[in-house]
Amino acid sequence: MSYSIQTALVPAPQSYETVDLQIRQDKIAAIGAHLPPADTVADTIIDTVIDGRDKLLLPGFVNAHTHSSELWQRGLIPPLPLELWLAELYDFAPLDPEQIYLSALGTAVETLLSGGTTVVDHLVLIPGREAETIAAAVRAYREVGIRAYVAPLVQDQPFGTGLPTLGTAQASHSPASASPEQVMSTEAVLDLLRDAVRQFHDPVAGINLVVAPTGIQLCSDALFEGCAALSDQHGLCRHAHLLETKAQKILAQEKYGGSAVAHLKRLGYLNQRSSLAHCVWLDDYDIEILAETGATVVHNPLSNLRLGSGIAPLLKYRQAGVNIAFGCDGSASNDSQDLLEAIKIGSILHNTTDFEYRHWITPREAVEMAALGGATGLNAADQIGSLTVGKQADLVLYDLRSLSLLPRTDPIGLLVLGRPTQAVHSVWVNGRQVVAQGELCTIDVNQLRQELFERSAWQSPRQSAMRQSMEFRYRELMGLAI
Amino acid sequence: MSYSIQTALVPAPQSYETVDLQIRQDKIAAIGAHLPPADTVADTIIDTVIDGRDKLLLPGFVNAHTHSSELWQRGLIPPLPLELWLAELYDFAPLDPEQIYLSALGTAVETLLSGGTTVVDHLVLIPGREAETIAAAVRAYREVGIRAYVAPLVQDQPFGTGLPTLGTAQASHSPASASPEQVMSTEAVLDLLRDAVRQFHDPVAGINLVVAPTGIQLCSDALFEGCAALSDQHGLCRHAHLLETKAQKILAQEKYGGSAVAHLKRLGYLNQRSSLAHCVWLDDYDIEILAETGATVVHNPLSNLRLGSGIAPLLKYRQAGVNIAFGCDGSASNDSQDLLEAIKIGSILHNTTDFEYRHWITPREAVEMAALGGATGLNAADQIGSLTVGKQADLVLYDLRSLSLLPRTDPIGLLVLGRPTQAVHSVWVNGRQVVAQGELCTIDVNQLRQELFERSAWQSPRQSAMRQSMEFRYRELMGLAI
Numbered sequence: 001m002s003y004s005i006q007t008a009l010v011p012a013p014q015s016y017e018t019v020d021l022q023i024r025q026d027k028i029a030a031i032g033a034h035l036p037p038a039d040t041v042a043d044t045i046i047d048t049v050i051d052g053r054d055k056l057l058l059p060g061f062v063n064a065h066t067h068s069s070e071l072w073q074r075g076l077i078p079p080l081p082l083e084l085w086l087a088e089l090y091d092f093a094p095l096d097p098e099q100i101y102l103s104a105l106g107t108a109v110e111t112l113l114s115g116g117t118t119v120v121d122h123l124v125l126i127p128g129r130e131a132e133t134i135a136a137a138v139r140a141y142r143e144v145g146i147r148a149y150v151a152p153l154v155q156d157q158p159f160g161t162g163l164p165t166l167g168t169a170q171a172s173h174s175p176a177s178a179s180p181e182q183v184m185s186t187e188a189v190l191d192l193l194r195d196a197v198r199q200f201h202d203p204v205a206g207i208n209l210v211v212a213p214t215g216i217q218l219c220s221d222a223l224f225e226g227c228a229a230l231s232d233q234h235g236l237c238r239h240a241h242l243l244e245t246k247a248q249k250i251l252a253q254e255k256y257g258g259s260a261v262a263h264l265k266r267l268g269y270l271n272q273r274s275s276l277a278h279c280v281w282l283d284d285y286d287i288e289i290l291a292e293t294g295a296t297v298v299h300n301p302l303s304n305l306r307l308g309s310g311i312a313p314l315l316k317y318r319q320a321g322v323n324i325a326f327g328c329d330g331s332a333s334n335d336s337q338d339l340l341e342a343i344k345i346g347s348i349l350h351n352t353t354d355f356e357y358r359h360w361i362t363p364r365e366a367v368e369m370a371a372l373g374g375a376t377g378l379n380a381a382d383q384i385g386s387l388t389v390g391k392q393a394d395l396v397l398y399d400l401r402s403l404s405l406l407p408r409t410d411p412i413g414l415l416v417l418g419r420p421t422q423a424v425h426s427v428w429v430n431g432r433q434v435v436a437q438g439e440l441c442t443i444d445v446n447q448l449r450q451e452l453f454e455r456s457a458w459q460s461p462r463q464s465a466m467r468q469s470m471e472f473r474y475r476e477l478m479g480l481a482i
Numbered sequence: 483m484s485y486s487i488q489t490a491l492v493p494a495p496q497s498y499e500t501v502d503l504q505i506r507q508d509k510i511a512a513i514g515a516h517l518p519p520a521d522t523v524a525d526t527i528i529d530t531v532i533d534g535r536d537k538l539l540l541p542g543f544v545n546a547h548t549h550s551s552e553l554w555q556r557g558l559i560p561p562l563p564l565e566l567w568l569a570e571l572y573d574f575a576p577l578d579p580e581q582i583y584l585s586a587l588g589t590a591v592e593t594l595l596s597g598g599t600t601v602v603d604h605l606v607l608i609p610g611r612e613a614e615t616i617a618a619a620v621r622a623y624r625e626v627g628i629r630a631y632v633a634p635l636v637q638d639q640p641f642g643t644g645l646p647t648l649g650t651a652q653a654s655h656s657p658a659s660a661s662p663e664q665v666m667s668t669e670a671v672l673d674l675l676r677d678a679v680r681q682f683h684d685p686v687a688g689i690n691l692v693v694a695p696t697g698i699q700l701c702s703d704a705l706f707e708g709c710a711a712l713s714d715q716h717g718l719c720r721h722a723h724l725l726e727t728k729a730q731k732i733l734a735q736e737k738y739g740g741s742a743v744a745h746l747k748r749l750g751y752l753n754q755r756s757s758l759a760h761c762v763w764l765d766d767y768d769i770e771i772l773a774e775t776g777a778t779v780v781h782n783p784l785s786n787l788r789l790g791s792g793i794a795p796l797l798k799y800r801q802a803g804v805n806i807a808f809g810c811d812g813s814a815s816n817d818s819q820d821l822l823e824a825i826k827i828g829s830i831l832h833n834t835t836d837f838e839y840r841h842w843i844t845p846r847e848a849v850e851m852a853a854l855g856g857a858t859g860l861n862a863a864d865q866i867g868s869l870t871v872g873k874q875a876d877l878v879l880y881d882l883r884s885l886s887l888l889p890r891t892d893p894i895g896l897l898v899l900g901r902p903t904q905a906v907h908s909v910w911v912n913g914r915q916v917v918a919q920g921e922l923c924t925i926d927v928n929q930l931r932q933e934l935f936e937r938s939a940w941q942s943p944r945q946s947a948m949r950q951s952m953e954f955r956y957r958e959l960m961g962l963a964i
Contacts, residue, residue, distance in 0.1 A: 016942070076891040078844060079830075106885070109885065110885075302830070308833030336886065348788045349787055352790055354790075357563050403927065403930070403931050404592070406938070407553065408941075409556060409558040410941060414556065417557055418557055418816075418817045422903075445885065449883060456891065460497045461895070480837065
């Protein structure tokens, strides 16, 4: 299929201009004011003409960190810090691959309807059914037509070792210590990833496998090194959580005798294909390492607030030249997959951290971080992330006649600083139209709603046994009254 | 008209229950599981039965601080601190009462569609057309049917005196000093307010006038005292901005030789009818004064972030027993009027300020602050703010089949921590249905969109002369490099 989007507003330096844009197969074929009628251009037959009047055309954003299956628990976990929240999460995790399929669909739909064309799914695996979990998510992303980076969340150390011991407790940080919990061995994890790459990694079709140890808190050096090797072998992106909480920073000191970031650098895990979620507790020396290695920070402002993790030093990252992308994080810690919300809060939050307002993030800069910053974090800035002839056609057309974007002022200011509602008119991924007139073209969203409704029940927050068992130790660690 | 809402979910302690609720004229007449068929209840004739299945019923929220006419500049003002942002705002303020009418309509519609049934409009007045401005806003609120507290924003000192002098500059803080700017005298302001009360104050019809000096930065002691007297005479609510920025705290020290809060207490401005927007820069002693006087803090988390004002110490207010309400603030500093967004961010933001997670705001507490806290701040907790027989019927019914609220988990958790989209199904204010099936019943929203569209134009951020003239002084004050 070929498309011509006519008379759409696009950002120009300090202003806007009106252009036509032509999509041919999977790529942006032409952009310009008043392109000649499509059918007169050599070997370009335009199947569909889209009216771009009163609409803003932008490159698609990247939802650069999420966990799709958390959708099943959104709205449910009470206000708790990450370590206790995780206990609740894992005690009630979905165990049916069909649920994984449905929550991946839901995650993709919300991402697409908030301007995202790419999702990085740090996918929580069902124990014992790991390959099926990956297959279910891949199936969903293929059907809905979003560009997907599927990053199976792996670890080779048991959950209980994720908290610092402060020298007093029993847990050790050696791989797969004597915990009752079943943990895969390092080799078994790497085998799983090799199989998944063989079976599903298909960049041309928009499905990419990513190596993604959950983070320093539950992964051995050998796992990070094995993942880095696999990444080099297949050109895969690398992902991980990094220093989301103060407890993780204390843990790194205990495990490595120093900075987690310096340790990951020593392990060879940091390069231009690495994206690191959160990065809340880095110091200035850590920030230099990120800048020097070319790694990307994925900012998840809403989960950082909801879990009380802290405010990531985003203005410092920008000043140091570190690339930044935005993520929604999983729906149990946000509890939404609306990228425009993450972009808004991820921009304005940092104005409280520096009186020098000339450092603050402008709406245009935020949009560039969400699109090109996201693409750069996936080592794909040559393929997506901007309105450039020859790049893949990952595009979003916003309806500027939505009440939430009126009266007319600065379209990008309204989009980023407002709360756009029903503003996404059309979306293309890899040249395929997946949203038209604000509705998904690829899947039946009413059926998805029906399935989500029928497989769930209204409830009040529950009591997790694992959380209760951890709470004393956590409170002691954080110096909270017992 | 009388309504029966049948089989709706409502919160019960630690859980939910299913009830029927009857509205008779302007009040909640009955609530209970399986009420007898309406027409058998003595002298209750139910005109309309509403199916409450798969819906959540809550009391309406209060949008406890906004400035409706800022709608004309939303999305437009670049990231700037309050003092410079204000210069941009006033340089391009709307000057036509018809614009005031339209932006009040827009503010009301967005408030209603995000769960609000009451709006407190700290209304910026068109110079020389003050009475017309008030009339235009009142007309809009009557037509749309929202409960309105119209609070004309008044001052009796010129704009340039709103910054501290640090002993070096020329400005003095005496009333109406030798500025080229036209400022009304204290008496003229009070006359204006007296006239407005006479003409528009009509609590039974849902239109309330409020005394609302803009804040200590631009108002004399005589104006605060005059407003307090007028408030006592007519039982009016009192409103003001309070210590939104660090610059205002420095100014208070300069003007009063001490705390702005202690000064307002001395002037007799603080009581249970007083609500104070922002309260970012209060210290512990100030907080005690608020608790002791019964004044309400209106938290505007989004504008506090956007303007870099800081994070209000909300958890401290709760611990001190200070009543809290939520506001969107004006659309040029947010840039939306979505109360659910203000409630979400106003809850989770504070988790980063205290590691003791047992102090964090739960979704149920947030809902209570938004409804009953808002009502309390308007001295109206006996009339609105909860689902109580005998109170005014200010009610919102949320559709729990919205994709954004699925899968089913904890309905209030989803509403507060998620990003509800098209979730408001029906709204009643004073027993009058103003939203049905997600659409306004009282005004034509398509026509409003058309008017907002036609009276505006896409543009990029402008250059305000007033901002440029102030910038040097502001940067000097804040210790920023010149």
